Structure formats: structure tokens, C-alpha cells
Amino acid sequence: MEITIYSSFLPHDDAEAALAFYRDALGFELRKDVGYNGLRWLTVGPVGQPGTSIVLHPPAVDPGITEDERRTIAEMMAKGTYASLLLATEDLDGAFERVQATDAEVVQEPTDQPYGVRDCAFRDPAGNMVRIQEVR
Numbered sequence: 001m002e003i004t005i006y007s008s009f010l011p012h013d014d015a016e017a018a019l020a021f022y023r024d025a026l027g028f029e030l031r032k033d034v035g036y037n038g039l040r041w042l043t044v045g046p047v048g049q050p051g052t053s054i055v056l057h058p059p060a061v062d063p064g065i066t067e068d069e070r071r072t073i074a075e076m077m078a079k080g081t082y083a084s085l086l087l088a089t090e091d092l093d094g095a096f097e098r099v100q101a102t103d104a105e106v107v108q109e110p111t112d113q114p115y116g117v118r119d120c121a122f123r124d125p126a127g128n129m130v131r132i133q134e135v136r
Contacts, residue, residue, distance in 0.1 A: 010054055089135065092119070
């Protein structure tokens, strides 16, 4: 049996800002733009990798979530502690320069970590932590 990661979900609180970050800063392509009841779900992914996608979704729209949980999610998103994503590239410095040229919040410049990886980190417009690791 072979199982692959097809889609991961990250919340967004501004569809246009999220699209600009993932398309313009990271170079992803928009694959789907679905609206429902005034909300938008955006599916983006790396060009040339159609089997891997990220669904950017409105936070806390699940009908099973309570108002208290919605408030907690909004607070965590505002602090940047709700969701994260780890990406990889062979050209970390180039990726860092491309993202840094946008208005993305830099959390960490490219750094050799003591545990053996070299990476950098940004926050997307919704506060999600996006780490980019160098593939050697």
C-alpha cells in the first residue's frame, strides 16, 4: 500500500493576501478558488508538483466549533501559534531573498541549526509559521 500526502490545510483570514503570499512570494500556482457563503477556499501548490497542494481555508467554519473555540483560534492566529508549514528547497538563500522582497514577516534568516539542517522562517499574512529547509 502506498500513501502520499495530497493536501494539507492552513487557515487564512484574507484570501487575497494569502494568495499573494503563496503565489507571488513562494511561486506556487493557484489550482482552485472556491467560494461559498461569502467565504473562499484557495488550493495552491508548487508548479510541476500536481500531487501536492495546500488548501487555504477560512478558520473556524466547522459547524462543530463553539464560539469560545472560534475566539481561541482567532487569538492563536493573531499570535502566530495556530498553524505551521515546513517547505524544502535546494536554494534556500534564493528562496529567502524572494520571500524577503515581499512584505512577509521574517522570523529567522537562513541559519545552520545545531540539529543538522539549514533553514529560515516567515509568517504568512494569517500568522502561520512557514519554515523553509534547505535540501542538501
